[in-house]
Amino acid sequence: MGNSPRKIRLSTTPTPQALAELRLGDIVYLDGLIYTAREGVYMRALEEKANIPMELPGESAANFHCSPAAAIREDGTYDLGAVTATASFRFSKWIGEWIAKSGAKLIIGKGGMSVDDYKKHFVPNGAIYLTTVGYGTGALLGRGIKRVKTVHWNEELGLAQAMWVLEAENMGPFIVESDLAGNSLFERENAKMSANIEKAYEGTRPATLKRFGETDDRNDEMI
Numbered sequence: 001m002g003n004s005p006r007k008i009r010l011s012t013t014p015t016p017q018a019l020a021e022l023r024l025g026d027i028v029y030l031d032g033l034i035y036t037a038r039e040g041v042y043m044r045a046l047e048e049k050a051n052i053p054m055e056l057p058g059e060s061a062a063n064f065h066c067s068p069a070a071a072i073r074e075d076g077t078y079d080l081g082a083v084t085a086t087a088s089f090r091f092s093k094w095i096g097e098w099i100a101k102s103g104a105k106l107i108i109g110k111g112g113m114s115v116d117d118y119k120k121h122f123v124p125n126g127a128i129y130l131t132t133v134g135y136g137t138g139a140l141l142g143r144g145i146k147r148v149k150t151v152h153w154n155e156e157l158g159l160a161q162a163m164w165v166l167e168a169e170n171m172g173p174f175i176v177e178s179d180l181a182g183n184s185l186f187e188r189e190n191a192k193m194s195a196n197i198e199k200a201y202e203g204t205r206p207a208t209l210k211r212f213g214e215t216d217d218r219n220d221e222m223i
Contacts, residue, residue: 005175012062012168014105019128022176024185028130029172033060033149033165034108036068038086040161042094044153046101053152054165057103065091065109067160069138070148078148082138083166085110088129096121106130108174118182130174131185144171 005027010018012032022028035054037045044050054060065088069081088095088109095113098104099121107113107122108130122128132141146167154162177185 007173009170010106012060012106013057014061016126019105019126020180022128022179024176024179024183024188026176027172028174028176029144029170030062030106030108030168030174031170032062032168034062034064034168034171035060035166036064036066036162036164037098037102038065038067038091038161039094040157041153041163042091042098044157046094046097050153052102053163057105060165061103061105063098063102063104063107064166065107066164068164068166070159070164072151072154072159078151080145080148080166081142083141083145084138085132085141087111088113092117099125099127108132112177112184112186115182115184115187118178118184122178123180123182126180128176128180129178131177133173133175141171144168 005025006023007027007029008022010022010028010030012030012034035056045052064083065086066083067086068083071079073079086109088107088111091098092113095107095117099107104125105127107127110132112129112131113122118129146169149165149167151159152163152165157163175185
């Protein structure tokens with residue numbers, strides 16, 4: 001297979017087989033409806049028990065942690081620019097209940113979530129995490145959106161927190177960060193770096209002058 005990652009087109013209502021075939025590090029492009037949901041939607045749907053205004057997961061099993069650079073024009077049409085992913089760890093407290101309630105199979109965002117979240121919430125529900133690639137990709141991802149289908153709860157939550165329903169075609173790239181077994185690409189790569197970090201510092205002398213709180217333990221450099 002070589003070193004180049006696999007590129008895969010994936011439906012936003014993926015079959016269990018399609019999800020099972022994904023490997024950590026695969027590059028994924030999405031087709032179908034994607035909805036944005038973050039703390040505002042989670043609080044409204046889970047804590048306030050509001051009826052979700054979509055047929056989930058039938059219409060979409062893809063939850064994008066995103067605040068679109070978008071507006072609703074006076075004539076009711078939509079002006080959509082960049083779609084920038086939001087850091088997903090902020091939604092850890094809701095994600096298990098949301099996946100179970102919404103039937104989401106794809107959680108898309110920035111930075112991944114914890115392996116504990118994957119094992120506890122993603123694995124039992126057959127869901128995986130897709131992460132955006134680097135910074136400044138909002139405009140690139142925006143090209144993969146054919147149109148805004150609708151926006152729910154914008155009056156209640158405001159445009160940034162509203163539930164945007166986006167029609168995607170070849171939208172990406174995203175990277176498979178977790179698989180159906182709950183393995184994490186980031187954790188795997190960090191483990192490799194941790195193993196090599198002592199070698200990188202072999203032979204260097206401890207710092208003589210230190211700022212308050214500094215440490216010579218190289219493992220503290222790893223997040």
